[in-house]
Amino acid sequence: MRRLLALAAAFVSILLLADCGGGGSPPPAPTNVAAVPHDSSAVISWSSIPGVEYWVWVAPTSNLTWENCINVPGCQIHNGVTSPILILGLTNGTTYSAVVNGRSGGSPVGGTSPPVTFVPNLAGYTWSAGKPLASTLLGVGYTGASSIAASTFVAVGAGGSLYSSADAITWTTSNSNVATDLDAVLYGASKFVVAGDAGVILNSSDGATWTRVTSGTTNRLYALASNGTTMVATGANGTILASADGVTWAVQSSGTTNDLYGITFANSTYVAVGANGTLLTSSNGTAWVSRALQTSLDLKSVAYGASTFVAIGAAGALVTSTDGVTWTTRTPIAANSLSAVVYGTQFIAVGSGGGIFTSLDGITWNPAVSGTTNDLMALAFSPGVASSLLDVGYVAVGAAGVNLTAF
Numbered sequence: 001m002r003r004l005l006a007l008a009a010a011f012v013s014i015l016l017l018a019d020c021g022g023g024g025s026p027p028p029a030p031t032n033v034a035a036v037p038h039d040s041s042a043v044i045s046w047s048s049i050p051g052v053e054y055w056v057w058v059a060p061t062s063n064l065t066w067e068n069c070i071n072v073p074g075c076q077i078h079n080g081v082t083s084p085i086l087i088l089g090l091t092n093g094t095t096y097s098a099v100v101n102g103r104s105g106g107s108p109v110g111g112t113s114p115p116v117t118f119v120p121n122l123a124g125y126t127w128s129a130g131k132p133l134a135s136t137l138l139g140v141g142y143t144g145a146s147s148i149a150a151s152t153f154v155a156v157g158a159g160g161s162l163y164s165s166a167d168a169i170t171w172t173t174s175n176s177n178v179a180t181d182l183d184a185v186l187y188g189a190s191k192f193v194v195a196g197d198a199g200v201i202l203n204s205s206d207g208a209t210w211t212r213v214t215s216g217t218t219n220r221l222y223a224l225a226s227n228g229t230t231m232v233a234t235g236a237n238g239t240i241l242a243s244a245d246g247v248t249w250a251v252q253s254s255g256t257t258n259d260l261y262g263i264t265f266a267n268s269t270y271v272a273v274g275a276n277g278t279l280l281t282s283s284n285g286t287a288w289v290s291r292a293l294q295t296s297l298d299l300k301s302v303a304y305g306a307s308t309f310v311a312i313g314a315a316g317a318l319v320t321s322t323d324g325v326t327w328t329t330r331t332p333i334a335a336n337s338l339s340a341v342v343y344g345t346q347f348i349a350v351g352s353g354g355g356i357f358t359s360l361d362g363i364t365w366n367p368a369v370s371g372t373t374n375d376l377m378a379l380a381f382s383p384g385v386a387s388s389l390l391d392v393g394y395v396a397v398g399a400a401g402v403n404l405t406a407f
Helices: 002-019
Strands: 031-038 040-048 052-057 078-083 084-089 096-104 117-120 135-144 152-155 162-165 170-175 181-186 189-197 199-206 211-213 221-226 233-237 240-243 249-253 261-265 267-276 279-282 297-307 306-311 316-323 337-341 347-351 356-359 366-368 376-381 393-398 401-405
Touching: 002 376, 031 096, 031 117, 031 249, 031 337, 040 052, 052 084, 078 084, 084 199, 152 181, 152 189, 152 306, 152 376, 152 393, 162 211, 181 233, 189 233, 233 267, 267 297, 267 306, 297 347, 306 337, 306 347, 347 376, 347 393
Parallel strands: 135 181, 135 376, 181 221, 221 261, 261 297, 297 337, 337 376
Antiparallel strands: 031 040, 040 084, 052 078, 052 096, 096 117, 135 152, 152 162, 162 170, 181 189, 189 199, 199 211, 221 233, 233 240, 240 249, 261 267, 267 279, 297 306, 306 316, 337 347, 347 356, 356 366, 376 393, 393 401
């Protein structure tokens, strides 16, 4: 109802503009209007004229006009915008069209462009390589709703290497002040947290200046996750640490000495995975329960999506669960050893030899072309940020500084 009221108010405004008499001549219809579809999004662009205020109309129909927008469910109106504009919240596989018009000062509404049609589609099938960075990359994270626009993505790796980027294309080197390998990135409690070898944990409030904090362990830390209030780090020899602020950490009892390589939080449950098929769960990050082993292979990473936990690992190992308690061994994804899995709009898994695999349900997987034979070590998902034209998509990093994007 609230959206319908907002849409109706917008139409009242545009109708008043269309009817107003003074204020000069209305501008011509915008030219060179183009729509480039992405995952759940699209970038609309046009040739702008100085002094013209533009309106963009987007709806799931092939014959959109600004007049019929109010009758099309899902129609979006963006007023006072400049070219280009990123439109988010679209449905993949659906045909959309967009039109653009404008007014100059107090003039009536000008001409409207012919509709341009486009179809958003899932990211993860087509990958583009960025300029290789100087170090092997072991971890990458997306900061989510960070106010630090210059550090949307953070990648870390061998020898304390650390990079930040607003778009996952152009990367800036940061000084981590450590020489140990860094493996994992998390953003929470208004700060970046990075973890790695020898129990190293680093904090940064801006993505540029980093401070080491006491972790309470010298074991290597491989992974980080958060439920919004408690951060958890997992590592070698069954290490589990918990923190409310990313600064003060406390060692927790995991009940295992197996290395713990991956962790996620979803569906009110932490799931940690590790060597020899280790599977642990926790509701709070401090009390952990071991689950029945489903494989003797090392499990390297775990993610949740499509109502399913998915854990992957050595020799393409794949185990799944709907609740984190009962797990099922599945047919291996591929011969590749897999190092990371994430869920955004679908599951993406990466691994040795540049292997990338996609799945809608976490059970049936298909290979994608990565364009590299370098081992891929880590993944991050971006849900898109309209204000910075950051599309919905994925970033993969790995050996020899390889960094790939799929938007």
